[in-house]
Amino acid sequence: xxxxxxxxxxxxxxxxxxxxxxxxxxxxxxxxxxxxxxxxxxxxxxxxxxxxxxxxxxxxxxxxxxxxxxxxxxxxxxxxxxxxxxxxxxxxxxxxxxxxxxxxxxxxxxxxxxxxxxxxxxxxxxxxxxxxxxxxxxxxxxxxxxxxxxxxxxxxxxxxxxxxxxxxxxxx
Amino acid sequence: xxxxxxxxxxxxxxxxxxxxxxxxxxxxxxxxxxxxxxxxxxxxxxxxxxxxxxxxxxxxxxxxxxxxxxxxxxxxxxxxxxxxxxxxxxxxxxxxxxxxxxxx
Numbered sequence: 001x002x003x004x005x006x007x008x009x010x011x012x013x014x015x016x017x018x019x020x021x022x023x024x025x026x027x028x029x030x031x032x033x034x035x036x037x038x039x040x041x042x043x044x045x046x047x048x049x050x051x052x053x054x055x056x057x058x059x060x061x062x063x064x065x066x067x068x069x070x071x072x073x074x075x076x077x078x079x080x081x082x083x084x085x086x087x088x089x090x091x092x093x094x095x096x097x098x099x100x101x102x103x104x105x106x107x108x109x110x111x112x113x114x115x116x117x118x119x120x121x122x123x124x125x126x127x128x129x130x131x132x133x134x135x136x137x138x139x140x141x142x143x144x145x146x147x148x149x150x151x152x153x154x155x156x157x158x159x160x161x162x163x164x165x166x167x168x169x170x171x172x
Numbered sequence: 173x174x175x176x177x178x179x180x181x182x183x184x185x186x187x188x189x190x191x192x193x194x195x196x197x198x199x200x201x202x203x204x205x206x207x208x209x210x211x212x213x214x215x216x217x218x219x220x221x222x223x224x225x226x227x228x229x230x231x232x233x234x235x236x237x238x239x240x241x242x243x244x245x246x247x248x249x250x251x252x253x254x255x256x257x258x259x260x261x262x263x264x265x266x267x268x269x270x271x272x273x274x275x276x
Contacts, residue, residue, distance in 0.1 A: 011176035012208045013189035013265055015258050042275055049237060051257035112239065113276045122238065122276075125248040 016051075024053045024167035026160075031172060032061030034074040034104055034116075035081075040172045041119045048126040055167070056123065057160055058151075059133035062172075063140065066132060066148050071117045075101045117148075124150045131155050131163075179204035190265055194228060197268030205266045217254060217266075220244070224267035234264050236274040 025047045029040040040056060047054045064070040078084045078100055079091035090096055105115075114122060124130065132147055134156045144154060155163070173184050173192050179200050184192040191197060191205075202221055206213045223244055227235045237260040241248045255262040264271045 008177070010178050010208065011174060011185055011189050012205075013261070015209055015262055015265075045276060049258065049260050111276075112236075112242075114238070119276075122241075122248050126237075126252055 022166075024055075024164070025170065026055045026057060026164040026167045027170045027172060028057045028059060029062035029065055029172055030058075030060045032064030032070070032074060034076040034101060036172060037065050037074055037116050038108070038113070040170070041116070041123065042113075043170065044123055044128055045119070045126065048123065048128050053129075054123075054127075055129045055131060055163065057131045057133065057155075059136050063132065063136050063142065063147075065116055066120070066130065066151055067142065067146055068148060069146070071120075071148070072115065074116060076104045077101075120148065120150070131160070133157070133160075178208070188271075190270060191268040194225070194269050197225070202266050202268060205268070209262060209265065211255060211262060211266060213266075216246075217263075220246075220251075220254070220263055221267040224263060224269055228267075228269040233274070234269045234272040236260065236272045236276055238276050239274070 025044070027040045027044050029037070031037065044054050044056050058066045064074060075097055077091060077097045078086045079088065079097075082088065084100070108115075113119070120130065130148065130151045132151050132154045134154050137143065137154050144151065147154075173186065175182050175184050176189075177183075181201065183196055183201065186192050191201070203213060206217070211217070220240065223240065224234065227239070227243070235243065237248065237251060240246070240260075240263070241251060251259045251263075255266075261271045
């Protein structure tokens with residue numbers, strides 16, 4: 001910003017401050033239920049919106065979020081989740097999982113929040129990096145062909161540790 | 173509320189530097205805001221600014237990046253090219269509306 005002797009520099013928001021430069025976030029998505037898919041996506045998306053380099057690492061049940069066959073069919077259940085404030089005994093009744101899932105989907109859609117596959121599209125479009133866990137792939141006999149095309153690679157735990165040097169880590 | 177001088181006019185800004193009153197906005201101010209944050213305005217950029225201001229008025233809040241993308245049919249990737257780094261905040265600043273509160 002150049003200052004002339006007569007006028008002082010205007011007060012402008014600092015969008016490109018050095019403090020943000022170099023900040024890196026890695027989110028480990030280890031869950032395959034609909035309710036637990038969203039925290040990683042929402043935080044990842046917000047970080048990208050702040051210009052932060054963001055990596056999402058899918059492992060274990062999180063593979064369901066990036067597996068072409070399952071990514072559009074994640075479910076939510078009340079079973080084992082007393083925080084949903086429903087009697088646990090109801091959870092095993094046929095149709096209850098479907099009910100819980102569609103109620104959650106409706107609530108999410110009402111807020112204009114995209115479904116998991118579209119949300120991942122937006123995250124990649126915003127510069128996010130998607131990675132899959134080698135061990136989970138091996139355990140489930142899955143390859144690149146089973147996963148979204150925008151997964152950058154199937155990597156090992158040590159690759160992940162190297163890649164996230166200096167990064168803030170979030171385990172979901 | 174601090175005031176600052178932009179393009180020769182005294183304007184009221186909030187603690188972050190965003191325009192306090194969207195009603196104070198003029199095209200000249202918008203152009204200067206863009207210049208101050210190194211954004212080169214094209215017709216596409218102005219289309220975005222117009223939408224932001226209209227939607228802010230209609231909905232009572234600044235649209236999120238996703239809403240801008242879906243309402244205008246502009247891919248999110250393009251929004252990141254037009255306003256690099258922090259697109260939602262930068263375009264809100266240029267348009268003289270508050271930064272969006274929504275999450276997606």
